[in-house]
Amino acid sequence: MERCDFLVTSVGVTRNDSVVPFPHVAEPDLLDELRERVIAQLRRGSAPGEWEIFPLESLSPVQRAYLAERGLMTPAFARARGEVASFGLYKGGLASLEINGQDHLRLLAAREGDHLSELWAMVDSIDDSLEQGMTFAFDERWGYLTARPDEAGTGLKAYAVVQTPALMVAGRVGVLALQLMTRGLLLTPLWDGAGGLFQVSNRGGRGISELFITEAVVEAARDLVEKERSVRKILLRDNPVRVRDHMGRALGVAQRAWVVGWAEAVSLISSVQVGVEMGLIDAPDLTPRYAFELMRRVQPGHLAVEEMGGVHGGLEDPRIDEVRARILRDVFVSARFER
Amino acid sequence: MFAEESQWQVGGGDTPTCESCGREVASVHILRLEGAELTRVHVCQSCAEDLVDQTEGTALVFAVPNLLSGLLSRAAKAETEVEKQPGEPTKMCVVCGTTLSDVLETGMLGCAACYEVFSPQLERGLGAGGSSHSHLGKIPGRVAAGDPTQREVLRLRRMLKELVDSERYEEAASVRDRLAELAQHPVEEV
Ligand SMILES: [Zn+2]
Ligand SMILES: [Zn+2]
Numbered sequence: 001m002e003r004c005d006f007l008v009t010s011v012g013v014t015r016n017d018s019v020v021p022f023p024h025v026a027e028p029d030l031l032d033e034l035r036e037r038v039i040a041q042l043r044r045g046s047a048p049g050e051w052e053i054f055p056l057e058s059l060s061p062v063q064r065a066y067l068a069e070r071g072l073m074t075p076a077f078a079r080a081r082g083e084v085a086s087f088g089l090y091k092g093g094l095a096s097l098e099i100n101g102q103d104h105l106r107l108l109a110a111r112e113g114d115h116l117s118e119l120w121a122m123v124d125s126i127d128d129s130l131e132q133g134m135t136f137a138f139d140e141r142w143g144y145l146t147a148r149p150d151e152a153g154t155g156l157k158a159y160a161v162v163q164t165p166a167l168m169v170a171g172r173v174g175v176l177a178l179q180l181m182t183r184g185l186l187l188t189p190l191w192d193g194a195g196g197l198f199q200v201s202n203r204g205g206r207g208i209s210e211l212f213i214t215e216a217v218v219e220a221a222r223d224l225v226e227k228e229r230s231v232r233k234i235l236l237r238d239n240p241v242r243v244r245d246h247m248g249r250a251l252g253v254a255q256r257a258w259v260v261g262w263a264e265a266v267s268l269i270s271s272v273q274v275g276v277e278m279g280l281i282d283a284p285d286l287t288p289r290y291a292f293e294l295m296r297r298v299q300p301g302h303l304a305v306e307e308m309g310g311v312h313g314g315l316e317d318p319r320i321d322e323v324r325a326r327i328l329r330d331v332f333v334s335a336r337f338e339r
Numbered sequence: 340m341f342a343e344e345s346q347w348q349v350g351g352g353d354t355p356t357c358e359s360c361g362r363e364v365a366s367v368h369i370l371r372l373e374g375a376e377l378t379r380v381h382v383c384q385s386c387a388e389d390l391v392d393q394t395e396g397t398a399l400v401f402a403v404p405n406l407l408s409g410l411l412s413r414a415a416k417a418e419t420e421v422e423k424q425p426g427e428p429t430k431m432c433v434v435c436g437t438t439l440s441d442v443l444e445t446g447m448l449g450c451a452a453c454y455e456v457f458s459p460q461l462e463r464g465l466g467a468g469g470s471s472h473s474h475l476g477k478i479p480g481r482v483a484a485g486d487p488t489q490r491e492v493l494r495l496r497r498m499l500k501e502l503v504d505s506e507r508y509e510e511a512a513s514v515r516d517r518l519a520e521l522a523q524h525p526v527e528e529v
Contacts, residue, residue, distance in 0.1 A: 010341070018492055019522035021435035021450035074341055128480065135489060135522075136479050137451035139496075143474030145451045149461050152454070154476040159341065174369070174391035174398030178384070181367070181402060188342040189399050199342045203402060206465075209476040 005225050007161045007197070007292040010071045010110035011119045011214075013127060014103045014146050014155040016137040022147040023084075023100045031084040031100050038099055041133030042088060051097075056085035065301030065315055071110030072096040095122060103147050105130070112289055116158055116214040124210070143206060153206030158214045160221035163288060164228040165196025165270055166235055173198065176224065184208070185220050194263040195270030195295065200224065236278055247275035247337070254332045260325040265298045268328065272335065283335035294331060298324045355403060359386035368401040432456040433503060433511045434518065452518070455500030488525040492518065 020026055020034050042051045056077070059067070067073035070093065077085070077098045088097035095109040107126055109119045137145035143153040151157075167173050177187040184204060190197040200221045202213045236243050250271035253260075260268070273291035275281035296302060300315045307323050355365040363383030371378045373396035381403065382390060391398045430439040437449030442457055454461065481489045495518050502511035 018451050019518055024447060025435050025437060025449040071341060131479055135481060138479050138482055139454055141473045142454055145454055147447050149448055153474055168397055171397060174394060174400050177400035178387055178391060186402055190342045193399060207475055
């Protein structure tokens with residue numbers, strides 16, 4: 001079986017101009033001028049067509065949701081009004097740039113699997129190229145300066161997403177989150193805990209280098225995956241009927257339902273996938289990575305953009321739940337419960 | 340795809356106090372799901388450990404996002420009682436107009452110069468809340484190469500802080516103008 005420790009890893013890097021005040025207090029014309037400078041530098045520092053730039057206001061709620069669901073836009077930026085905010089997409093989505101959000105610049109990149117150090121390396125070089133055209137706010141003591149002083153330092157946030165439903169069922173995530181917190185790390189439910197998906201991230205970036213940040217996140221996430229494996233074994237050994245009942249119900253709903261909400265779909269996919277890993281369900285294609293791709297594909301913004309040809313009823317369109325149920329029925333049609 | 344790291348925003352500059360012991364600063368937000376019952380509390384780290392231990396179900400743990408503003412306002416209140424007379428103007432950054440009370444309210448600074456202006460408060464707040472070490476990690480190429488503009492900006496910003504500290508606002512304003520000028524016309528390499 002394919003070994004996949006992390007479903008997805010991502011990075012965010014925050015930078016500010018050294019003179020223009022931060023977006024929440026700066027005059028709009030200063031921010032506008034800064035935005036033009038940034039865009040000019042992006043064009044100078046890259047091959048033609050590598051960066052596509054959009055004014056934030058030109059992106060519809062569905063498009064913003066889609067980008068946020070792909071990890072290319074932060075939820076706060078997606079919600080922002082921002083007449084002076086712009087969004088840049090690098091090489092069709094390898095990375096992205098938020099201009100004039102909470103800070104002047106936030107570079108983002110996400111990729112399925114365990115790729116933290118490559119993602120940092122890519123964003124690091126984009127950062128170098130941006131720096132050719134501007135002077136970043138930096139202080140030898142505080143590091144890169146940010147609107148929220150607790151985020152100053154490297155400006156780097158590293159994230160790894162793990163699937164740990166057994167730890168959640170066993171009531172272990174709270175204790176683990178508190179332990180990680182004392183080491184400067186956060187363990188946050190990814191989609192309000194749906195499917196037992198959790199995000200490990202560093203809390204601050206001061207007094208620690210980028211290398212140590214990414215290593216600490218990877219190490220903590222690996223440790224969670226190990227614990228998850230052993231708790232799954234214990235659960236199956238101690239509660240075989242309950243575990244089978246849970247997986248069986250999940251598969252039954254996934255194969256038969258006609259209306260499925262987003263959080264429910266994530267839980268169903270996660271349960272069936274864990275059932276496959278435990279040898280209780282026969283659905284050979286359902287690797288952890290494919291299961292995660294499926295979870296992303298049935299997010300509201302993805303369904304609206306990819307399955308329903310755009311925006312018509314917006315994200316509230318009730319047909320989204322019907323399309324989601326149809327996709328689950330199709331995917332799980334030949335899955336079988338082992339007897 | 341990013342999770343919001345907290346679902347709990349404290350506003351209004353109130354110092355969040357632990358709901359369990361009533362003494363320490365609340366640094367953790369716990370969402371408890373026991374059966375069909377969902378409860379939320381904000382507590383300090385040590386009360387959080389007890390509470391999570393006792394939970395018969397799922398406990399989700401969030402960090403308080405603007406912990407800093409809580410810690411800062413505690414530090415500032417203690418300081419105010421000692422040094423400040425009522426009615427005395429609050430400290431302000433002349434570059435962006437952000438005042439100490441703005442910082443306490445929002446946990447946010449207005450510009451790079453604010454880091455110098457409010458450095459005593461920041462050090463006290465962050466010293467208690469997180470890492471108090473100085474920066475490790477990447478340094479902008481310009482700083483590493485000793486870029487004259489960058490050096491001058493750092494020098495002026497420190498000067499700005501001293502001027503604001505000693506309430507010499509007119510001189511501070513001219514330093515601010517010099518900083519703005521530098522942004523338009525960088526220092527020539529010599
Ligand atoms: Zn307490
Ligand atoms: Zn300022």
